[in-house]
Amino acid sequence: MENKISRRTLVQASLLAAAAIPGLGVIRSAHADALPPLDPNDPTAKSLGFVTDPTKVDNAANPTHKATQKCGVCAQYQGKPGDARGGCNIFVGKSVPQGGWCKVWAQKPGA
Ligand code: SF4
Numbered sequence: 001m002e003n004k005i006s007r008r009t010l011v012q013a014s015l016l017a018a019a020a021i022p023g024l025g026v027i028r029s030a031h032a033d034a035l036p037p038l039d040p041n042d043p044t045a046k047s048l049g050f051v052t053d054p055t056k057v058d059n060a061a062n063p064t065h066k067a068t069q070k071c072g073v074c075a076q077y078q079g080k081p082g083d084a085r086g087g088c089n090i091f092v093g094k095s096v097p098q099g100g101w102c103k104v105w106a107q108k109p110g111a
Helices: 005-017 024-030 045-049
Strands: 086-087 095-097
Touching: none
Parallel strands: none
Antiparallel strands: 086 095
């Protein structure tokens, strides 16, 4: 009987194991500053109304928008308090400014 493990199976198992280690999230956050900035002209960013400057939000199209709603206090923001930029769970692989905003904004618990 042959009992070989394919390279694909090994890689998949490694990725699942890595995902199960909570500490890796800290490493991901630590590297958020190295992420390239999200381009406001990115099609997904545009569709979600992303802006780097919240004074540019179209309040007529976004009537629930408030000046206090910024990436830095959004539940999706990965940066730490005081960081100029941070990762975002919605725009994976990109960084957003702490003062940015998009339609997905939701209050970060405790912020
Ligand atoms: S989801 Fe939150 S952190 Fe991400 S761009 Fe939108 S407002 Fe900013």
